[in-house]
Amino acid sequence: MKKNLAYDLIGDIHGQAGKLQALLSAMGYVETASGWEAPPGRQAIFVGDLSDRGPEQVRVVQIVRSMVDNGQALAIMGNHEFNAIGFATPRRDGAGFLREHSAEKRAQHAEFLAQVGEGSALHHEILDWFRTLPLCLDLGELRVVHAWWHEPYVELVRSRHPGGAPMEEDFLHAAFTKGTDEWHAVEGIAKGLEVRLPDGLFVHDHAGVRRHDVRTRWWLGSDVTLQEAAILTAGQQGELPAQPMGGAYAGRTVDDVPVFIGHYWMQGRPVLQAPKVACLDWSAAGDGPLVAYRWDGEQVLSDDKWVTAGV
Ligand SMILES: [Mn+2]
Structure with missing residues (x-):
């Protein structure tokens, strides 16, 4: 496989396929018969939260999944993918599902369930793919996590679920049991401090x-x-x-390797959160743009590297 020199990190999409296609086009990605292709030497990285809220969630999953399958992108899990898995996974003790089906939690997930068809083959196929996504990525010169890079939690989830293979039942059950080490780790990594x-x-x-x-x-x-x-x-x-x-x-400042995150519904024009911390979520799920940071190996990030689309 070719070594990538550069990455385009893309924020929370939440079913906004139009914004995603506009952003990919703006960065020189091209749609082919087999999916979207990255410019030579580049690869996209999606920071999670493909699903929930927006109008074209299946389309967004198809685009991102084909890019991952074709080596054009990497992707990690956001809290919405994690919750989607729990919502549809029966508890071993027979008492309902790992994520409870309360009115509030069903409402948060209703658009996704309607668009995939709750319980359909497509629903299960998408969840099977979500289960393969890692919760964080350490590429040596950059790190990617949905909400919080916290070393003890990163170590725990990497040892239990490195990604690639489906998240195991034991880990999933533990991660949905409030108060366990696994629960704390996934809460922290995917939902923040x-x-x-x-x-x-x-x-x-x-x-x-x-x-x-x-x-x-x-x-x-x-x-x-x-x-x-x-x-x-x-x-x-x-x-x-x-x-x-x-x-x-x-809380801890980031002094070593740059960290890219999503999750936080930032408002306004994209800016770095710190010299080595970039949040890519600028509320594309609402009125905001979908945002990317074009990373070319720099260890101190720059506000010159943002690309936005969709507003
Ligand atoms: Mn999120």
């Missing part, structure tokens, strides 16, 4: 749901205040106190 707000405080997430936990900018390190670290939708930043995060907080 969340902290509980002080008593009585809450914020609203991008869907307007009241939350007592907030996602944090783990990449700012541990010497930050709650107000600085919390990732909030516009207008809420001043509502949290400027109190230190405390000794147990696991």
Whole structure:
């Protein structure tokens, strides 16, 4: 297999096939009879969350899967793929499914279930492919994870599920059992570092749901205040106190290998989160663009390398 010199890292697509095709075209990828082809010496990397929410989720999976099969792309699992697997996997004890079928969780997943046909052969085929995706990638000179590169969790998931082969039943059951090491690791890697707000405080997430936990900018390190670290939708930043995060907080700055992430519904024009941290999710699921970072081997990232499409 050819050695790739350069990668185009692509953010959370959430069924927006039009934005994906526009972005690939903008970067010189070409659609052929066997799928989309990367420019010579390049390969795409998808950071997860292909599914849920958008109008053409099956199409997006087809495009990305054919690119992976043809050596034109790599892909990792996001929390939405992980949840899709759990939603359709029966518990061994017969008590329902690994991810509960509550009204809230079914609503989050309803578009996907409708588009694939819940329980259909296509549904199972897509999930079988999702199960082969790794939760993170370490390519030596760059690292890719959906939400949080946290070394202890990375080591655990790599040893239990390196990707390529389907995620095993034992690991899957453990990862959907709250409080296990596997549960903590997958929660962290695919959903990020969340902290509980002080008593009585809450914020609203991008869907307007009241939350007592907030996602944090783990990449700012541990010497930050709650107000600085919390990732909030516009207008809420001043509502949290400027109190230190405390000794147990696991945030860490990235000083070695650049890390690419998705997940966080960033707003506005794409910018780096830190010299070695790029978030690729700029709300393509909503009104935002689908975003790529064109990486050519640099160890310190640059705001000159963004490509956007779809708005
Ligand atoms: Mn996500």
